[in-house]
Amino acid sequence: MPQIRAPDLKLRAYILLFLLIFGLMPLILAALINLPLVLDRTALFYQRAYLQNLRADFRDLDQHLASRHELIRFLAKLPEPGLILGARGESGQIDLARARYTTWINQILADQRDVIQILFFDAEGQERFWLVRDARTQEWRPTAQPPQLPNRQFLDAGLQSQPGAVMVSRIRIDPQAGVEDPRRLMTLNLVSLIGGEPGNSAQGAVVLTIDVGGLAQFYRNTLWVNHDGSYLRPGQPASGQPEAFETFPGLAAIFSEGKLALWKNEQGRQMLWVPMFLTEDGFPLWVGRVVDPSPLDAFRNELIVRVLSIIALLVLAVMVLARWIAARVEHFGHELLGGIQHILHDGEPLRFSWRGPRELRELGERLTELAATHAEHLRVARAHTRELEQSNRYKSQFLANVSHELRTPLNSILLLSKMLGAEDNGLNPIQRRQAQVIHEAGRDLRALIDDILDISRIESGRLSLNPEPVELRPMLEDLIELFSPQLADKPVELILRLMPGAPDSLQTDRDKLRQILKNFLANAIKFTERGEVRVEVGTRPESDRPLMLSVIDTGIGIPPDKQEIIFEAFQQADGSTRRRYGGTGLGLAISRELATLLGGVIEVESTPGLGSRFSLLLPLALSPDTGASVPETRFESVPLTPGPLEAIEGVGTEVEDGTEPLSGPGTPWVLIIERDVKTLVQLTSELSRRGLRVQTAADLDEALETLREEGEGCALILLAVSGSTETTCDTIQTLLIETSWPHPVVAVMVNPGSDPRLADCPRGGEVARLNKPVAPEALTALLVQVLGQATSALPGPLLDERPRTSAPGHATERT
Known part of the structure; x- marks a missing residue:
C-alpha cells in the first residue's frame, strides 16, 4: 500500500540506528577513548626508550666513577708521607718523601686525566698536602696556594665514614673557576678515610676531584x-x-x-x-x-588508518545487515499494517497465516481472533451509532415541534394575561395582580421553551449564520442600557471598559454574539448582590482568536469542580443556586454552542465568594464557509396610493364582540416580527379588531418557519428594526425570497429619531415606514393600500374565524 511506505523508511532508519547504537557505538566509543591513550602510551614508551639510551650512555660514566673508587681506596692505603711521619719526621725528610711521592703519582696517574686534584686532610679536617694536575703539561705538582676545597659538610661526612668506603659528592658548578680553568667548570669529589682499621685511629682522608665536564665531552648531540x-x-x-x-x-x-x-x-x-x-x-x-619523531609518527598514522578502516568495514557490514533485516521487517510490516488497516477501515475479519517461529505463528492466530472480534464489535457499534443518530434526530424534531405547539396556547395566555393586567380593563387590583402572576409565569415558561428550541435548532443544524460588520462599542452600550434597569434595586455598578489596543469592530453574526453576551450579563447580574459587573473588551496577541470579550462580576463565584458542568444542558452549580436564583441551566449550554458556531471558545475563571470572569474568544472575521449565504433576488417596493377605507370590506371598521376575523384558503394575513410585548399587544389588538388574522415571530428564523408553515397569503409583514441598516436590508431580502409571488408588502417600524437609511439597500428599498408607537391612523392607511391590492383577487365571501395570535418573541401558531 502506498500509504505504508513512509513508515517503512522510518523503520529502516530505526533498525540502522539501533544497530549502530548497540552494535558499533560501543566499539567506536572504545576506539575514540582508547586510541588517544594508546598513542600517548606509545609516545611515552618511545620517550622512555630514548631515556634508556641516554642512561645507557651515562652508564659508562658510572663505571668510570666506579674505577675511581678503587683508585681512591688505593691512595687511602698509601697516603702522602707527611701523614705517616707526622710530628716525628724532620722537615727535610718529609719534603724528600713528598717529592718521591709526587714522582710516584705522576707514574701511576699519568693516564687518568679526568682526575685533576688530590688533597690529603688530617683527622681534624685540615689540609696537609695537595697535588694538582697541570692543565698544559698534565704533570702532578704541589702548589703554593691550596686548591679548590671540597664542601665542608661533605668532608666531615667522609671523616666519619667507615674505612674502605667511598663517598661521592654532588656535581659542583663553578662558572668563575671555569673561566680560569675550564676543567673546574663542572666537577665532583670522591672521599675515602685513611686508616681507621680496628685498633688504629683514622689518620685523615684523601679527596679526589674529577673533571666531569671533561668526561661529558665524549657524549655527542x-x-x-x-x-x-x-x-x-x-x-x-x-x-x-x-x-x-x-x-x-x-x-x-x-x-x-x-x-x-x-x-x-x-x-x-x-x-x-x-x-x-x-x-x-x-x-x-x-x-x-x-x-x-618520524618512527612514532609513522606508527601513529598507521594505527589511525587501521582503526578507521576497521570501523568503516564494520559500518558497511552493519548497513548491509540492517538492510536485510529491514527488508524482512518491511515485508512483515506490510502484511501487519495492511491487515490492520483493512480491519479498521472495512470492518471485515482477516486471517493472518504466518510461518516461522512458534511465537510468530501464535501472534498470527491471536490477531486473527482479534480481527474477528473487532469486526463484530464494529458492526454492532455502527448499528448502535445509526440508532443513536436517528434517535437524536427524532429528539430534535420532537423538541422543535413540541416547543412550537406549546407556544400556540402560551401566546394566547400571555396576550390575554397582559390585556387583563392592564389598568383600564375593569378588574379590581387583586384580579389584575393574579393576571400579572399568570403573565409572569407564562413568560418564564416561554423562556424555557425558547431555550429548548434554540438547543434543538443547534443540534439539528438548522441554525444559520449571517456574518456582518459589527461595531463593538455601540452594541455593548446597547446591552449596558438594556440591563441597567435590572440593577436599579441593587448596589451593583454596570461598567463598560475597552482596553488599549482592542479592535473597534469584527465580522461575525451580530444576533448570535448579542445572545452570548446577554446570557453572560444575565448570569452576572443574577448572581451578584453588590459590587460591580464589568464588560471588558481586550486582546490576546499571537492567537487565532485575538478578540476577548469578558463579563466580570463580584458575585458568588463557581467552585472549580463545577466550572465544567455549568455548560451542560439543565445544569447549574448546585441545587440551592437554582432554588434561590432560578433559571433553567440552558443559557451557558446555548452560549457554548453558539460560540463554537462563531469560531470561538469560552473560558471561565472563578473563585467562590470573589466572583467570576466569563471570556469569549473570537476571531476578527468569521470563516467564509461558516456563515449562511442568502441568494440574491430582486424585490420591488409597493407604491402606497391613497384611497378610502370604506373601499375594502372588513378593513377600517371595528368588529363587533363575538365576530371572527377573516379566514379561509387564500385569505390574506399579517406577520408581525417584534420582540417588544407592548408593541406586539397593540398591533395584534388593532389588527384583530379589523378582522385580520395575525401571526407573530420573535426573529428571522421564526418568521421564515411561519412563512413555510402558513403557506401563501401573507399580504403584509410588519418588521421591527433591531439592528444595523445592512442587517435590516438582509432580513427584508430573505423574507421576500421565502415568499412566493406576489411578494408581501414589508413595512418597517422604527423608533423616533432613528434613521436606518433603508433606501440604500441593494436591489430594493424601504416599502413603508411606521414610527413607534404605531398610530392607529397610520396603520389603517397602510392596510388600505396593502389589502386594497391583496383582496381584489379574492374569490367569494371571506369566512370568519376567531383570532389566534402568538406571544411576542416566540414562534407562531399553526392553522
Whole structure:
C-alpha cells in the first residue's frame, strides 16, 4: 500500500540506528577513548626508550666513577708521607718523601686525566698536602696556594665514614673557576678515610676531584643546561646567560616542574629533557637530547588508518545487515499494517497465516481472533451509532415541534394575561395582580421553551449564520442600557471598559454574539448582590482568536469542580443556586454552542465568594464557509396610493364582540416580527379588531418557519428594526425570497429619531415606514393600500374565524 511506505523508511532508519547504537557505538566509543591513550602510551614508551639510551650512555660514566673508587681506596692505603711521619719526621725528610711521592703519582696517574686534584686532610679536617694536575703539561705538582676545597659538610661526612668506603659528592658548578680553568667548570669529589682499621685511629682522608665536564665531552648531540637556563659546555667557559630558554620556548616551564618531559615546537622538532644530576646548590643539572619523531609518527598514522578502516568495514557490514533485516521487517510490516488497516477501515475479519517461529505463528492466530472480534464489535457499534443518530434526530424534531405547539396556547395566555393586567380593563387590583402572576409565569415558561428550541435548532443544524460588520462599542452600550434597569434595586455598578489596543469592530453574526453576551450579563447580574459587573473588551496577541470579550462580576463565584458542568444542558452549580436564583441551566449550554458556531471558545475563571470572569474568544472575521449565504433576488417596493377605507370590506371598521376575523384558503394575513410585548399587544389588538388574522415571530428564523408553515397569503409583514441598516436590508431580502409571488408588502417600524437609511439597500428599498408607537391612523392607511391590492383577487365571501395570535418573541401558531 502506498500509504505504508513512509513508515517503512522510518523503520529502516530505526533498525540502522539501533544497530549502530548497540552494535558499533560501543566499539567506536572504545576506539575514540582508547586510541588517544594508546598513542600517548606509545609516545611515552618511545620517550622512555630514548631515556634508556641516554642512561645507557651515562652508564659508562658510572663505571668510570666506579674505577675511581678503587683508585681512591688505593691512595687511602698509601697516603702522602707527611701523614705517616707526622710530628716525628724532620722537615727535610718529609719534603724528600713528598717529592718521591709526587714522582710516584705522576707514574701511576699519568693516564687518568679526568682526575685533576688530590688533597690529603688530617683527622681534624685540615689540609696537609695537595697535588694538582697541570692543565698544559698534565704533570702532578704541589702548589703554593691550596686548591679548590671540597664542601665542608661533605668532608666531615667522609671523616666519619667507615674505612674502605667511598663517598661521592654532588656535581659542583663553578662558572668563575671555569673561566680560569675550564676543567673546574663542572666537577665532583670522591672521599675515602685513611686508616681507621680496628685498633688504629683514622689518620685523615684523601679527596679526589674529577673533571666531569671533561668526561661529558665524549657524549655527542647532548646539551647540558643549568637550572637557570645557561649552557654548560664542557671544556669551555660558562656564559652565565639563559640562552637555553631563548632557544627552546617553554623550557623554563619544564624546568620548573622538575620532571622528565618532551619539548617540541611547531616545526616538529623534539627534545627529551632529563634532570640527570643534582648540583651542590640543590638544583638539578638538565641533559637534553634530540628525539627523532618520524618512527612514532609513522606508527601513529598507521594505527589511525587501521582503526578507521576497521570501523568503516564494520559500518558497511552493519548497513548491509540492517538492510536485510529491514527488508524482512518491511515485508512483515506490510502484511501487519495492511491487515490492520483493512480491519479498521472495512470492518471485515482477516486471517493472518504466518510461518516461522512458534511465537510468530501464535501472534498470527491471536490477531486473527482479534480481527474477528473487532469486526463484530464494529458492526454492532455502527448499528448502535445509526440508532443513536436517528434517535437524536427524532429528539430534535420532537423538541422543535413540541416547543412550537406549546407556544400556540402560551401566546394566547400571555396576550390575554397582559390585556387583563392592564389598568383600564375593569378588574379590581387583586384580579389584575393574579393576571400579572399568570403573565409572569407564562413568560418564564416561554423562556424555557425558547431555550429548548434554540438547543434543538443547534443540534439539528438548522441554525444559520449571517456574518456582518459589527461595531463593538455601540452594541455593548446597547446591552449596558438594556440591563441597567435590572440593577436599579441593587448596589451593583454596570461598567463598560475597552482596553488599549482592542479592535473597534469584527465580522461575525451580530444576533448570535448579542445572545452570548446577554446570557453572560444575565448570569452576572443574577448572581451578584453588590459590587460591580464589568464588560471588558481586550486582546490576546499571537492567537487565532485575538478578540476577548469578558463579563466580570463580584458575585458568588463557581467552585472549580463545577466550572465544567455549568455548560451542560439543565445544569447549574448546585441545587440551592437554582432554588434561590432560578433559571433553567440552558443559557451557558446555548452560549457554548453558539460560540463554537462563531469560531470561538469560552473560558471561565472563578473563585467562590470573589466572583467570576466569563471570556469569549473570537476571531476578527468569521470563516467564509461558516456563515449562511442568502441568494440574491430582486424585490420591488409597493407604491402606497391613497384611497378610502370604506373601499375594502372588513378593513377600517371595528368588529363587533363575538365576530371572527377573516379566514379561509387564500385569505390574506399579517406577520408581525417584534420582540417588544407592548408593541406586539397593540398591533395584534388593532389588527384583530379589523378582522385580520395575525401571526407573530420573535426573529428571522421564526418568521421564515411561519412563512413555510402558513403557506401563501401573507399580504403584509410588519418588521421591527433591531439592528444595523445592512442587517435590516438582509432580513427584508430573505423574507421576500421565502415568499412566493406576489411578494408581501414589508413595512418597517422604527423608533423616533432613528434613521436606518433603508433606501440604500441593494436591489430594493424601504416599502413603508411606521414610527413607534404605531398610530392607529397610520396603520389603517397602510392596510388600505396593502389589502386594497391583496383582496381584489379574492374569490367569494371571506369566512370568519376567531383570532389566534402568538406571544411576542416566540414562534407562531399553526392553522
